[in-house]
Amino acid sequence: MIETRHQTELLALLRDEGPMSRVELGERLELPRARVAAEVARLGELGLVEVAGPSASRGGRRSTLLRLAGDLRILGVDVGATSVGVAVTDAACEVLGYTVEDCDIRQGPHAVLARVVELAEKVREEAPGRLLAAGIGLPGPVSFAEGMPVAPPIMPGWDRFAVRDHLGGLLHCPVAVDNDVNAMALGERHSGVARSLDDLIFVKVGTGIGCGIVLGGKVYRGVAGTAGDIGHIRLDDYGPTCACGEVGCLEAYFGGSALARDALTLARSGRSAFLAGVLAERGEVNAHDVGLAAASGDFGAVNLIRDGGRRLGQVVASLVSFINPGMVVIGGGVAQLGHQLLAEVRSAVYRRSLPLATGNLPIVLSELGDTAGVIGAAWSAADRAFTLSS
Amino acid sequence: MIETRHQTELLALLRDEGPMSRVELGERLELPRARVAAEVARLGELGLVEVAGPSASRGGRRSTLLRLAGDLRILGVDVGATSVGVAVTDAACEVLGYTVEDCDIRQGPHAVLARVVELAEKVREEAPGRLLAAGIGLPGPVSFAEGMPVAPPIMPGWDRFAVRDHLGGLLHCPVAVDNDVNAMALGERHSGVARSLDDLIFVKVGTGIGCGIVLGGKVYRGVAGTAGDIGHIRLDDYGPTCACGEVGCLEAYFGGSALARDALTLARSGRSAFLAGVLAERGEVNAHDVGLAAASGDFGAVNLIRDGGRRLGQVVASLVSFINPGMVVIGGGVAQLGHQLLAEVRSAVYRRSLPLATGNLPIVLSELGDTAGVIGAAWSAADRAFTLSS
Numbered sequence: 001m002i003e004t005r006h007q008t009e010l011l012a013l014l015r016d017e018g019p020m021s022r023v024e025l026g027e028r029l030e031l032p033r034a035r036v037a038a039e040v041a042r043l044g045e046l047g048l049v050e051v052a053g054p055s056a057s058r059g060g061r062r063s064t065l066l067r068l069a070g071d072l073r074i075l076g077v078d079v080g081a082t083s084v085g086v087a088v089t090d091a092a093c094e095v096l097g098y099t100v101e102d103c104d105i106r107q108g109p110h111a112v113l114a115r116v117v118e119l120a121e122k123v124r125e126e127a128p129g130r131l132l133a134a135g136i137g138l139p140g141p142v143s144f145a146e147g148m149p150v151a152p153p154i155m156p157g158w159d160r161f162a163v164r165d166h167l168g169g170l171l172h173c174p175v176a177v178d179n180d181v182n183a184m185a186l187g188e189r190h191s192g193v194a195r196s197l198d199d200l201i202f203v204k205v206g207t208g209i210g211c212g213i214v215l216g217g218k219v220y221r222g223v224a225g226t227a228g229d230i231g232h233i234r235l236d237d238y239g240p241t242c243a244c245g246e247v248g249c250l251e252a253y254f255g256g257s258a259l260a261r262d263a264l265t266l267a268r269s270g271r272s273a274f275l276a277g278v279l280a281e282r283g284e285v286n287a288h289d290v291g292l293a294a295a296s297g298d299f300g301a302v303n304l305i306r307d308g309g310r311r312l313g314q315v316v317a318s319l320v321s322f323i324n325p326g327m328v329v330i331g332g333g334v335a336q337l338g339h340q341l342l343a344e345v346r347s348a349v350y351r352r353s354l355p356l357a358t359g360n361l362p363i364v365l366s367e368l369g370d371t372a373g374v375i376g377a378a379w380s381a382a383d384r385a386f387t388l389s390s
Numbered sequence: 391m392i393e394t395r396h397q398t399e400l401l402a403l404l405r406d407e408g409p410m411s412r413v414e415l416g417e418r419l420e421l422p423r424a425r426v427a428a429e430v431a432r433l434g435e436l437g438l439v440e441v442a443g444p445s446a447s448r449g450g451r452r453s454t455l456l457r458l459a460g461d462l463r464i465l466g467v468d469v470g471a472t473s474v475g476v477a478v479t480d481a482a483c484e485v486l487g488y489t490v491e492d493c494d495i496r497q498g499p500h501a502v503l504a505r506v507v508e509l510a511e512k513v514r515e516e517a518p519g520r521l522l523a524a525g526i527g528l529p530g531p532v533s534f535a536e537g538m539p540v541a542p543p544i545m546p547g548w549d550r551f552a553v554r555d556h557l558g559g560l561l562h563c564p565v566a567v568d569n570d571v572n573a574m575a576l577g578e579r580h581s582g583v584a585r586s587l588d589d590l591i592f593v594k595v596g597t598g599i600g601c602g603i604v605l606g607g608k609v610y611r612g613v614a615g616t617a618g619d620i621g622h623i624r625l626d627d628y629g630p631t632c633a634c635g636e637v638g639c640l641e642a643y644f645g646g647s648a649l650a651r652d653a654l655t656l657a658r659s660g661r662s663a664f665l666a667g668v669l670a671e672r673g674e675v676n677a678h679d680v681g682l683a684a685a686s687g688d689f690g691a692v693n694l695i696r697d698g699g700r701r702l703g704q705v706v707a708s709l710v711s712f713i714n715p716g717m718v719v720i721g722g723g724v725a726q727l728g729h730q731l732l733a734e735v736r737s738a739v740y741r742r743s744l745p746l747a748t749g750n751l752p753i754v755l756s757e758l759g760d761t762a763g764v765i766g767a768a769w770s771a772a773d774r775a776f777t778l779s780s
Contacts, residue, residue: 005420030395035422199613211712215605222714223589226747233711234742318708321623322601324612352624357616 001046002388006031006039011048011386014068015092019052021063040066047130048072048091068092073127074381075120075134075171078180078373079112081105081154081207086119087374088127093190093382097126100370105139108157109166117170135176135381136167137183137373139208143225147177150225153244154207176384180204180373181228182219184366185212187376188329193367197326201319202366203230204332205312205341207256211319219380230315231255250315254308256333259287262304272300291337302340309341313348320353320361331366338365391436392778396421396429401438401776404458405482409442411453430456437520438462438481458482463517464771465510465524465561468570468763469502471495471544471597476509477764478517483580483772487516490760495529498547499556507560525566525771526557527573527763529598534615537567543634544597566774570594570763571618572609574756575602577766578719583757587716591709592756593620594722595702595731597646601709609770620705621645640705644698646723649677652694662690681727692730699731703738710743710751721756728755 026036043049052067072091085100140152147164185202202212209231231251239248263285267275274293293301416426433439442457462481475490530542537554575592592602599621621641629638657665664683683691
């Protein structure tokens, strides 16, 4: 849809800084007025830009303010291992409607994406408008360029499934496909705790452990798209076996399955009365129970979180020394583990990383929680829709 | 000197891709012909751009090729702990003259920078021209924005010394100050083994251990300028004491002083006949001797390198999982340790990092060796000279 680099720049400027006059746009982009007028007229024809009203006077004749068209809609989709969330936003990625429900990713792409489309129809009724683009985050490695998951460990049936093309066909709009953690990082950067920060790392601790890297305001994906995949950094050559087939990975110590495994051991050994109670009542214990147990002061569960937090902190400390970010955000399914986990990670990072790198480094919990992923996915979709397709 | 963003873009294009006609420049930058003509005329007045001759015919009237002015000169300076190298290059950072000599950084900034100016005069005689800018790499943390070292551990007297202003005053040109490892990374990216690669990490193993990160073709410095400072990542809470005051740092295991310390132990214990011989003859042993001993097949020295290489590899493996670079380049004072060290690092990275991240990952030795730093410093200087000063 977009025809020139200048159109991309104009749209991004209006999105990021709100309504502006032609004169201001020209000054900001160092473009002649005639060129701005021509590009803006074209964006108007495409239905992307509209008149917002007269600007505040700067002395002379009042000029007209332009803004992104108010009827534009973007969909943000966050597919997790066990849930799916869908949001509809305006062109500036402000959420206008949102829904989330349980959904097992192992149903495969056809069933899950069909449900995504149903949920999208539902939320779009709350905020009707013209659908510009959709973004979707998936819980596994994604080839961003091809718009598909590649060898995802916990997504049977999804390997190299053409999510971008399939979902684009169902929704009749361009689709951007990304890793869920990258989307969460973008979400926090756009409207969460990391607003206005250009360099941050977002660490997700949930079923899997991963890391989204934002550098210079953009997601950094690496040459093969695997940047941030810290769950399989090996901490010990003789550590526990991981779902990925290797041993000693961070995830094998502190991912969702590892926590469930250790919780079961605790419950059976009698070292946790809380978890033993859950096991007796329900016949199983999971990572969520560990959080509840720790919150109730159960010593065994607290130790589990501290131990895992120390290992996670060890990895994060290396990343901080290496990349010197402006903030570390911790999110994912850790709401219950929150502050105890945070304390351990902080302690490890502040002890092990360079003073210069940690001097002004906030290490904080995610602010958006569940909606970080959908907002980030919508942001990715807007970026894609506003970019010159080559 | 530079007045508009378009001038910066024009200069960078001519530097990176060689002579071009006005029409080509306009097409590449999506600028109207009149604008290109005006900007080029201004760059001509500034003496930055000149006519290179007629272009190959494209059917119609032959157009004129433009290039960076041939008489422009840039200085690249690489200050190490024990040496100083100075190169003079053209505006495209091709080396026209180079000299290097021993120099103890502990003499302090006044003495060292005075010597830099003498060496600069010497190399400039080999390639006379108009000095556009100078770049200098220093072996410690640098505030790039302020142009000065900040709390450098091995540079007594240099802390917050205004290198940019002082050297600029002596040379009468703008000066860019950077960390030596960042400069080396840029040098390899511009004209060494990493040519044409946008994402790479350069690991320097010498007196200190550090890492230069190039992402999207640019040095990534982090929010406080400490990105890449991997020498002080803590490997063991109960490890050897480091010069930085902490314990268990990578550098405390494998930096130049650590190697010298371990070599002395080896020599005294009788576990290395080679090093014992050096100690008896010279009264001391250093990291360089370890390399010579290993090259001669001395078992104790080989073990020292393998042990250090394994620890370095462990750190590099985390970085590879995290940043998913296109190449890892190993350089610094490791010429003699070269291939044994490389083998250990490769083994650790390929064993510990993600298959997707290591599938196409070359781990190689620096190609430029001593001149990586001066070329990178010149590149930094050119970037600075070509950038709109704000």
